Amino acid sequence: MSGFTLKARAAAPLRLDLRGITPAALAALSAAEVERLEIGHGNALVPLAEFFAVEARSDDTMVLAGDLSRCDRIGWQMDGGTLIVDGAAGDYAGAGMRAGEIVVKGDAGALAACEMAGGTLRIAGSVGDFAASTLPGSMDGMRGGTLIVGGNAGARFGDRMRRGTALIFGDAGDFLASRMVAGTIALAGRAGAHAGYGMRRGSVVFAGQAPGASPTFVPAVAGAPVFWQLLARDLAQHGGPFATLASRGIDRQLGDVAAGGKGELILVR
Template structure:
C-alpha cells in the first residue's frame, strides 16, 4: 500500500468534499491517477491536482498539509490505513469511519466522528457541535471506535451515541450525551446545561475534581443518587480511561459518585462525578 503527501495549493473559493480519498482507495494508484481523481467543489467537480500538490509519502499514510477548514469529509467511511492532517479541517471529519487512524493537529468542524463505527480519531484542537453523534435524520450516533479530543467540544457531543468511547480533555457545550443509548463519554472540564438529556443507557464521566452535576440535571430530578458500591466496574472503566493520559490518568486512584437516569427515558444511564 503506497502513501501520499497532499499540500494545499491555496484556500478554495467553495467547500470541498473529500469523500472517497482514503488510504485504501489510493493504494494501487499511480501519481497521475491520484492527481486526476475528482472531488466536489461547490456544485462542480475538480481534479485533486487543482487543489493539492501531490507527492509520494509514507507507506499506508495520507498526509494533508495546509489550511483545510473548507475541506469536508476527510476520512469519510475510512476502513483502514492512516490519515494525518497538519492543520484544521472542515465538517464531517471521520464520519462513518470503520477502521484505521485519523490524526488532526488542529480543530475539526461540525459532526466530527458522526456515526463512527470503528478505528480511532485523535483531534489536538477543538471539535464543533454534534461530534460523535448522528447524521441529520438518522437514529444512531457513534457506534464504535475511539474519539479523543484534546481541546473543547461544542453542543450535543455524543448525541444518540450507541457504542464506543469519546473523550474530551477540555470542556463541552450543552446537551452532552443527549439521547445516549450506550457507550462511554469522558469530559475533563466544565460542561453546559442538560447533560444526559433523554439518556437511556451508557456512562458519562465528569473528571474535574469536585464538579457538581451540570445545570438542568439534578434540579430537574431526572437523575437520582445511587449509593451501591461498584468497585470492579469502576476499576475496569478507570483503567481504560487512564491510558489516554491528561486529567484521566489518575482516575484509578479516585472515588466516584453515581447518579442514575434519565428517569424521563429508560433510567439506566449514569452520570459519574469524580471526587
C-alpha cells in the same frame, strides 16, 4: 501500498468534499492517477490536482497539509490505514469511519466522528457541534471506535451515541450525551447545561467539575467498585486528568428517569 502527501495550493473559494480520498482508496494508484480523482467543489466535481499538489511518500501514510478548514468529509467511511491532517479539518471529519487512524493536528468542524464504527480519531484542537453523534436524518450516533478531543467540544456531543469511547480534554457544550443509548464519554473540563438529557444507557465520566444537579437523575444506591476500576484503568491509558481515576472515589447519578433511562453520570471526587 504507498502513501501520498496532498498539499493544499490555496484556500478553496467554496467548500470541498473529500469523500473517497482515503489511504486504502489511493494505495494502488500512481501520483498522476491521484491528481485526476474528482472531488466536490460546491455543486461541481473537479480534479483533485486543481486544489492539491500530490507527492508520493516512502511509507503508507496519507498526509493532508495546508488550510483544510473548508474541506469536509476527510476520512469519510475510512476502513484502514493512517491519515494525518496537518492543520484544521472541516465538517464530518472521520464520519462513518470503520477502521484505521486519523490524526487532526488542529481543530475540526461540526459532526466529527458521526456514526463512527471503529478505529481511532484524534483531534488535537476543538470540535464543533454534534461530534460523535448522528448524521442528519439518522437515529444512531457513534457506534464504535475511539474519539479523543484535545480541546473543547460544542453542543450535543455524543447525541444518540450507541457504542465506543469518546474523551474530551477540555470543556463540552450544552446537552452532552443527549439521548445517549450506550458507550462511554469522559470529560476532563466543564459541561454545559442539560448533560445527559434523554439518556437511556451508557456512562458519562466527569473527571473535572461536576455538572449541576438534574431533577431527572437520582443518586445510585448500590456501589460499582469493580466496574469503576475496569473503566478507570481503560481511560487512564489516555493520560492527563484521566491517569489518576482509579485512585479516586466516585458518586453515581442514574437516569434520565424522564426517558426511562438506565444511564449513569459518574462524578469523580
